[in-house]
Amino acid sequence: MSEDQTLARGLKNRHVQLIAIGGAIGTGLFLGAGKSIHLAGPSILFAYMITGIICFLIMRALGELLLSNLNYHSFVDFVHDYLGNGAAFITGWTYWFCWVSIAMADLTAVGLYMQFWFPGLPQWIPGLIALVVLLVMNLATVKLFGEMEFWFALIKVVAILALIVIGLFMISKGFSTSSGPASFTNLWSHGGWFPNGAQGFILSFQMVMFAFAGIELVGLTAGETEDPERVIPKAINNIPLRIIIFYIGALLVIMSIYPWDAVDPNESPFVQVFMAVGITAAAGIVNFVVLTSAASACNSAIFSTSRMVYSLAKEKNAPYPMTKLTSHKIPSNALFFSTMVILVAVILNYVIPEGVFTLVTSISTVCFIFIWGIMVICHLKYRKTRPQLAAKSKFKMPLHPFSDYLVLAFLAFIVVVLALAEDTRVALFVTPVWFLLLIAIYLVKKRQSGQETNRSADVD
Secondary structure (H helix, E strand, O other), rough: OOOOOOOOOOOOOHHHHHHHHHHOOOOOHOOHHHHHHHHHHHHHHHHHHHHHHHHHHHHHHHHHHHHHHOOOOHHHEEEEEEEEHHHHHHHHHHHOOOOHHHHHHHHHHHHHHOOOOOOOOOHHHHHHHHHHHHHHHHHHHHHHHHHHHHHHHHHHHHHHHHHHHHHHHHHHHOOOEEEEEEOHHHHOOOOOOOOOHHHHHHHHHHHHHHOOOOOOHHHHHHHHOOOOOHHHHHHHHHHHHHHHHHHHHHHHHHHHHHOOOOOOOOOOOOHHHHHOOOOOOHHHHHHHHHHHHHHHHHHHHHHHHHHHHHHHHOOOOOOHHHHOOOOOOHHHHHHHHHHHHHHHHHHHHHOOOHHHHHHHHHHHHHHHHHHHHHHHHHHHHHHHHHHHHHHHHHOOOOOOOOHHHHHHHHHHHHHHHHHHOOOHHHHHHHHHHHHHHHHHHHHHHHHHHHHHHHHHHHHH
């Protein structure tokens, strides 16, 4: 592909760093924290630590692969290299589906959050406005996408840091709440670290895993990053510190102020902390934060799905017009295609009950497990088949191959956890239908391609 037909490298270091943070802080933390605390108690901190370590190893494998060949614009490119065209087709479209489903859920969330301030507003209107604004922004320049994600992520970071600072102040002063004084002893004095036993701890991993979905987005920015050899390792290596601060730090402070059994599972614990300190506008502040979080996730979805379709089209796994770039090096056709599919969420808000979105996000979680597993399998194959290239790597996966097998074992464990919970079990039965559909489409496409090759041979 000629230089004028490649994606622009318009993302700067600060954009990638904040995209990496944004990818690791989702609505799962702001709204799902209460539910996960209720399920596991203080042991939720260990669940985040373990899952965080696994996600870091996944990112190290992804980083090493992307930096082994700077012509890789996304992980579909190396899946094609190491596992073949069929695997690239299934992986690319599955990742596209992951983010489309997340975008649909988040677009619905935008509508619901806006009803906090405008109760009579039909929820499809804010969703439609948000989608149009995000599309226009994504069509402008990749730098503008980076700028939007920078500010979206910054709002989330400031909210969490404010919670931690206020919380530590309350703990140091022994601030009295409706559940007693704020103290670190609240972590173990209400039934110990594992109040609901091993079962509560194990079941919490599903929600923790979902909270990390999207962390690999930083890998998708490789093709549009200035100086990827410096920026990507830095973004990936900072992930553990960010997990400790933003997830473990925030939850540790929340459970020190309110014992785990006093946290309302149906309410954001962030609201409870801000309300306790007397900030009456707490609910409005947190609502604004989760609104920007949902808009950020939708923005990421529009970006990632369009780049995935672009990569698929380059490998002839999507219609050729999807490779078209604007003068700003933006894959416009791929952007319009993904946005039109996401638009279905706005239309379906009339007729689809809320439970369907829960199902779609559960299916998305199963698909993310598949995507992460494929990345690690590619890493194993890269190390085995190209040892000379691996030897030159300055950003090696630590403890290979043990770390690769550890990640795969953990992903298999999450599938078992999904099977244990009734509301997520359905996803394990529905997801295979998606993969069977993709296999069928690929086989038909391959047969047609073979027939066209034969016809052109006959003509010659």
